[in-house]
Amino acid sequence: MTFGSIAQVAASGLHVGxxxxxxxxxxxxxxxxxxxxxxxxxxxxxxxxxxxxVLLPWMPYPVAMVLSIGATIVxxxxxERLVIRRLEARQADLxxxxxxxxxxxxxxxxxxxxxxxxxxxMLPGPAGAGVIEIGNSVFLPYQVILIYVVTxxxxxxxxVLSKRTWLGRSLRVAAxxxxxxxxxxxxxxxxxxxxxxLGGFIAAMVGWLYAPLYAAxxxxxxxxxxxxxxxxxxxxxxxxxxxxxxxxTLGLVEVATARYFSSLYSDxxxxxxxxxxxxLRPEGLIGAKSRA
Amino acid sequence: MTTxxxxxxxxxxxxTLSMAASLPGAARAQTAGGGKPIIIGxxxxxAKQASYYSMLYKDAVETFLDELxxxxxANGRPVQFMFEDDENSPVVAASxxxxxxxxxxxxxxxxGSSATGVAAQxxxxxxxxxxGSPTNTITALSQPLxxxxxxxxxxxxxxxxALVEYVKKMINNPRVGIVRDTTETGLLTSDxxxxxxxxxxxxxxxxEQITPGSSDxxxxxLKTKESGANIVLIVGGSIPDLANYVKxxxxxxxxxxxxxxxxxxxxxxxxxxxxxxxxxxxxxxxxPERPEVTEIMSKLIAAKGDRFQNNLSxxxxxxxxxxxxxxxxxxxxxDHEAIRNAMEKTTDWPVAIxxxxxKLSYSPTNHDLFTQPQQAVIRAYKDGQPGPAVPWK
Numbered sequence: 147m148t149f150g151s152i153a154q155v156a157a158s159g160l161h162v163g164x165x166x167x168x169x170x171x172x173x174x175x176x177x178x179x180x181x182x183x184x185x186x187x188x189x190x191x192x193x194x195x196x197x198x199x200v201l202l203p204w205m206p207y208p209v210a211m212v213l214s215i216g217a218t219i220v221x222x223x224x225x226e227r228l229v230i231r232r233l234e235a236r237q238a239d240l241x242x243x244x245x246x247x248x249x250x251x252x253x254x255x256x257x258x259x260x261x262x263x264x265x266x267x268m269l270p271g272p273a274g275a276g277v278i279e280i281g282n283s284v285f286l287p288y289q290v291i292l293i294y295v296v297t298x299x300x301x302x303x304x305x306v307l308s309k310r311t312w313l314g315r316s317l318r319v320a321a322x323x324x325x326x327x328x329x330x331x332x333x334x335x336x337x338x339x340x341x342x343x344l345g346g347f348i349a350a351m352v353g354w355l356y357a358p359l360y361a362a363x364x365x366x367x368x369x370x371x372x373x374x375x376x377x378x379x380x381x382x383x384x385x386x387x388x389x390x391x392x393x394x395t396l397g398l399v400e401v402a403t404a405r406y407f408s409s410l411y412s413d414x415x416x417x418x419x420x421x422x423x424x425x426l427r428p429e430g431l432i433g434a435k436s437r438a
Numbered sequence: 439m440t441t442x443x444x445x446x447x448x449x450x451x452x453x454t455l456s457m458a459a460s461l462p463g464a465a466r467a468q469t470a471g472g473g474k475p476i477i478i479g480x481x482x483x484x485a486k487q488a489s490y491y492s493m494l495y496k497d498a499v500e501t502f503l504d505e506l507x508x509x510x511x512a513n514g515r516p517v518q519f520m521f522e523d524d525e526n527s528p529v530v531a532a533s534x535x536x537x538x539x540x541x542x543x544x545x546x547x548x549x550g551s552s553a554t555g556v557a558a559q560x561x562x563x564x565x566x567x568x569x570g571s572p573t574n575t576i577t578a579l580s581q582p583l584x585x586x587x588x589x590x591x592x593x594x595x596x597x598x599x600a601l602v603e604y605v606k607k608m609i610n611n612p613r614v615g616i617v618r619d620t621t622e623t624g625l626l627t628s629d630x631x632x633x634x635x636x637x638x639x640x641x642x643x644x645x646e647q648i649t650p651g652s653s654d655x656x657x658x659x660l661k662t663k664e665s666g667a668n669i670v671l672i673v674g675g676s677i678p679d680l681a682n683y684v685k686x687x688x689x690x691x692x693x694x695x696x697x698x699x700x701x702x703x704x705x706x707x708x709x710x711x712x713x714x715x716x717x718x719x720x721x722x723x724x725x726p727e728r729p730e731v732t733e734i735m736s737k738l739i740a741a742k743g744d745r746f747q748n749n750l751s752x753x754x755x756x757x758x759x760x761x762x763x764x765x766x767x768x769x770x771x772x773d774h775e776a777i778r779n780a781m782e783k784t785t786d787w788p789v790a791i792x793x794x795x796x797k798l799s800y801s802p803t804n805h806d807l808f809t810q811p812q813q814a815v816i817r818a819y820k821d822g823q824p825g826p827a828v829p830w831k
Binding site (some may be wrong): 151154155158161162165256259260263264265266267268277282283285287290356359360361363365366368369370373400401404405408409410412413 | 485487489490493620645646647648649650651652653654655656657658660661677678681682689690691704705706709710712745
């Protein structure tokens, strides 16, 4: 176990963890304001990446990026408008809502496959294809450095939004006590629209960060979607910091398992960590205490 | 009430349109000459992980039948093609074979993954209906010999034997590292390759597994390099995961050559790896320079577009349906047993698969086109594209 190998595990684990953390944050911002676990988040990541591939040949890179992120936000808002709001108006059971969202997830996934084809494509990364090499064992693509920066900025922005702005406080109050929030003038519909819009925006960004290092295709939202959800549970649903801590923990554990133990078990570690956390700290690594 | 009625009307309209759209074979059959239609059934994956090649083969078969039916069909009879979605599930695949048999299919094409192919083959054997795959490679499909199953692709044991022979000629004292993904295909084939490579006298030094969906597999690439492997075999079914390893392997400057089976003929592999796949050697079963191959590919690209570009495995589907219809013509009967017997009696049938001049001969003891490792076509990637056949050294 050399310094070089430890540094590479840290760099790789941090990169994988940042992707998981951002995916978890996209779940968190919706759940924290509405109590809804939007299972379509993984598909939002995928749609953003696939639209990027579809649009890039026809327009400049920044325009394609903005349009694909915009379209993904619209998808997220439509989920709220056409599924969640209608079901809530009918006072549908929670299980009905979960089933509807799972159904929508499948429709979006396979609908994208039917529309754009089942093969995977390369999405060029916003940071280019260069690599910084330190010694013979640490390799840092520019795209990974961009992932670190965007993750730090996004979490800082969400923190400021939720603690320092009226909108952020409205989001938190609406989740804790919707009736009380209405009495003090919080518009619950507006809060929900903002939460879904923000969740869609973060998921769309993940698409542009993750796909250039993996692939763009109709199935690529599955892993970040599942891992994002696991990370939100591991980190705890009380604050966005939980998503960050959970994501980086899982990323580091996965990569370290592959490097120092056996890659045959690295995928299973996500579920072992999840079970361990649920058993020892059901409220997550950053639990309710930090919220107070 | 109005909304409900509109929804109902819309649903009926949508269902009607969907049914019309899902019967391309029936529509095509009407353009051919008279006579009772020849019904060909097929199962494959319409939307899941195996769909990228299933749908390619479906389109290749449909293009062939379009052309045939326009010319009057097979021996003056229209050919009707029925495709069933197996959802990439062995259980569903078996039920689809049962359904196709009940609907009167003369022959069933197995166009999904190897795992669904195994289930479909067992069901075909049980129902005594001739069945076969244009591209499935898993050895157990035809070894030991199955009475109703006929194969046109190269088996895994022959691919492994071809790789062993080629590696021994290419490298002194080869030490093999294996990198696999977590798909069923990856786990099954890597175990079988490890055994076949060991039997072939190669030293196996490492087995690494790619975390599915991971955007960073540097850990696996570094471990493979540190194991001292001087050649790395890549196996699996998830092209993005495998392509990611190839990029990491080149990224950490590991000079050990990489080899693979014919999964890597898939165009997505070259697209995702770019120049990182340069020099990647893989076993194929189609010789790209053969004029017959070029002609088939031109027809497919003209009919279905650029997604056929570099996807030479579609030639298998084209040639397989051509063979089946030829056998049905030779059988002189629509009876399953007669068609099976005609398939088995196929001798010296010129086929566009394999090296130039290859001819297909089945027999009561052999239902495989490929019988020798040397019939395999070795190819190498260049500039992110699968290159021409590499001569056996």
